Amino acid sequence: MTVAVTAASGKLGRLVVEALLAAGERPVAIVRDPRKVADLAARGADVRQASYDDPAALDAALAGVDRVLLISGNEFGARITQHTNVIRAAERAGVALLAYTSIPRADSNAMVLAAEHRGTEEVLASASVPTVLLRNSWYWENYGGAVAHAAQSGVLHGAMAGGRVSGAARADYAEAAARVLTGEGHEGRVYELGGDAALTGADLAAAVAEAAGAEVRYADLAQDDYAAALRAAGLDDQSAAVLADADARIGEGLLEVNSGDLGKILGRPTTPAATVFAQFLPEASLQA
The missing domain is CATH 3.40.50.720 (NAD(P)-binding Rossmann-like Domain)
Structure with missing residues (x-):
């Protein structure tokens, strides 16, 4: 094959x-x-x-x-x-x-x-x-730039209100794809894939804090204000608008996945956000 x-x-x-x-x-x-x-x-x-x-x-x-x-x-x-x-x-x-x-x-x-x-x-x-x-669903790596900034500033900004995002490591999705490609019985299937934990903005801030060993809080912004913040951070207009829209839609539950499909395909728990976030932080900032 x-x-x-x-x-x-x-x-x-x-x-x-x-x-x-x-x-x-x-x-x-x-x-x-x-x-x-x-x-x-x-x-x-x-x-x-x-x-x-x-x-x-x-x-x-x-x-x-x-x-x-x-x-x-x-x-x-x-x-x-x-x-x-x-x-x-x-x-x-x-x-x-x-x-x-x-x-x-x-x-x-x-x-x-x-x-x-x-x-x-x-x-x-x-x-x-x-x-x-x-x-x-979302890759935890999508928060890479925000994680580094939040670890320094103590604030993680977003526009997801009280919504939850079922993220996972990019490697989790990759391994699942490899298993599907080499396995049997997947024809015609629709897999809703997301991590084991669905995190709020406050949960994401806590994951950054865990990875960095520092206090981090979540600050929710209006969608337009978040897009402006992303532009100020260096994103182009289209990317800032798309990401701000995504965060606002997370607030509506559109990236919350409760199927358990990813963990079932992997046969193991998905990777926690804090584990992924740690790779975006300077080694000196990590907890001993």
């Missing part, structure tokens, strides 16, 4: 390839720039070059592939077209399973981030290949 991972040089894709290698597989790593995954090639990955915008290259990259993980792209406004290119190439290749990294409750989720996931899922619904949806 040959398993392919798209966007294999990205943060999630690389972790999926590493999980597959650790499981004894020889995965196909599909990337735009093979130089970025020379280390994975040295460890046994079959590196093939293709972009989401190049159907011919995708056909070549998926030749002989049995199962493929389509990792959602990051070019807002172009993602449905790009994802469709991969789906059609998978159909032409006759793959036995196509997995897609989506977002919780994509069919009804009102987050700005969800729109192109919903559109991609609609394309998948009529695809001629068996599919499985991996609807990933």
Whole structure:
């Protein structure tokens, strides 16, 4: 069985390839720039070059592939077209399973981030290949910059009001994807994936405090004010607006996942937020 991972040089894709290698597989790593995954090639990955915008290259990259993980792209406004290119190439290749990294409750989720996931899922619904949806909730790593700032300032800002977010480590989602890609009985399934703990803003601040060994409190802002704070921190207008929208939608419960699917697939507890947050803090600031 040959398993392919798209966007294999990205943060999630690389972790999926590493999980597959650790499981004894020889995965196909599909990337735009093979130089970025020379280390994975040295460890046994079959590196093939293709972009989401190049159907011919995708056909070549998926030749002989049995199962493929389509990792959602990051070019807002172009993602449905790009994802469709991969789906059609998978159909032409006759793959036995196509997995897609989506977002919780994509069919009804009102987050700005969800729109192109919903559109991609609609394309998948009529695809001629068996599919499985991996609807990933938030990555704890998404808070990396905020964690470092909060540890210094003592304040973690957000706009999630009293909402909860079921985050997990990126490596948790990657391992789950690798297990689905190499397992059986996943065709047609929709997995709502999130961590074991659903955290409020105050809980997130407490996790930062635990990681940093310092007092940190949560301060809730209006969505527009939070977007302004993100811009002041260096984010571009679009990224700030999207992240502020996501935080506000967390306040509506749209990234709270109670299915337990992630832990069931992993067969272990998911990684606590404080464990992930610690990697974003200077070693000298950590508790002994």
